[in-house]
Amino acid sequence: MTNPPPGERMRAEIAAQPDVLAGLVEHRSALAEVAARIAAAKPRFVLFAARGTSDHAALYAKYLTEVHLGLPAGSVSPSTTTLYGAEPDLTDVLYVTVSQSGGSPDLVEATRSAKARGALTVAVTNTGDSPLAEAAELAVDVAAGPEVAVAATKTYTATLLSLYLLIDAVRGGTAEAVADIGELAAAALAAEGVDEAVARLRFADRVLTTGRGYSSATAAEAALKLAETSYLPARAYSAADLLHGPVAAVDKDTAVVAVASAGRGGDAVREALEVVAGNGADIIAAGSAAADVPATLRIGLPTTAEEIAPILEILPLQRLAHGLALARGGDPDAPRGLSKVTRTR
Incomplete structure (x- = not known):
């Protein structure tokens, strides 16, 4: 076999x-x-x-x-x-x-x-x-x-x-x-822009992910997926925490994956992205409000109730992690040093 x-x-x-x-x-x-x-x-x-x-x-x-x-x-x-x-x-x-x-x-x-x-x-x-x-x-x-x-x-x-x-x-x-x-998830998986995002991040040295409110969970999960499949040093910040210091380290050599969906969280992330854009960072925005925030590439998703958005937001970012791992010569099914069940004490 x-x-x-x-x-x-x-x-x-x-x-x-x-x-x-x-x-x-x-x-x-x-x-x-x-x-x-x-x-x-x-x-x-x-x-x-x-x-x-x-x-x-x-x-x-x-x-x-x-x-x-x-x-x-x-x-x-x-x-x-x-x-x-x-x-x-x-x-x-x-x-x-x-x-x-x-x-x-x-x-x-x-x-x-x-x-x-x-x-x-x-x-x-x-x-x-x-x-x-x-x-x-x-x-x-x-x-x-x-x-x-x-x-x-x-x-x-x-x-x-x-x-x-x-x-x-x-x-x-x-x-x-x-x-x-189910239908919304199928539409989210078919979202345009993922392949272009793979090309933009293929040679990135560091990635920062950010979101606000419910989408903070998506930002954290996206960073983990990028780290474990593509071995990228990815770090997640709430958009609020980002402005409390870490934004100073963001510059034109920083790739930013921002999660922005319709609702209060998406509205709140905009301020941080305006500062990040001003620092020259390459911003990839994903979510139903991606068109409303500063970004160099946008992955639009269906609009839903804000509390549902994280179920959809992560889908194109999973595709991004998968595609990026392959583009960088890795196998996302066999990340080094990891197993399916992690046993900690």
Whole structure:
């Protein structure tokens, strides 16, 4: 049996996302019991535990939680439990652990500890029989199907959508905003400008990604994808944080990938991009508001409710990472030093 061409696994999983997302919406009733348990518990705040790509999905969920549920939300450091033995009181806390594999020992241990200290624990994972799903009181299956490429693509967007559907169900929503998410995702994957962006970034030495609000998660995930597939030193900043110092290091030799979608976050990112453009940076803007911000290249996407945009924004940027890895002579299916499941303690 011959091996597939370089990047074929990642390419196929990127292409599968419209069907995966449409299927999640169709079967969203599977989340009803978990949502009902959360609503009945009336948590006083929400904590998210995650690593890597899943941590970016958790950042997205943090925005959803605070904006749509009106609950304070934060990101925990599993090592405070696994390395330092901290035992904070988690009575009446909702503790959500996000992990596509559900196999990292530190996340499993931290979840067990949170449950023992009074939290209602929920595992959000693509592996229903994982140690994490068994450790948590409740579990959400993101139903992306097997993902064999090392770089997470379909599990990331499926996790975003699962978290949106869960939080929407907790607040009694009808998921109307994502009714046609499969069609929107197909349109986002077909967006023009990605091949030109690959050509512009092929010889880049450093890349900065930025976004604001919900899109901060997209900027973080895009930087990770570029780093792990193309070995580019990519750094993500919130557009607000960018103006608090790092913008001074941006010049004509800096490539900037900016995420700008219709809404308050897209409006807020414009100010930072005006400063970045003034420094001479090469700006690639992606999103439904890409036409409204300073940029040298724009990748336009369908307009949606702002809280849905991150599910679509990352799609052309996954294509960018895939294409750039191949253009630079690499294989995005075999990034050096990485494996599909990362086990930390």
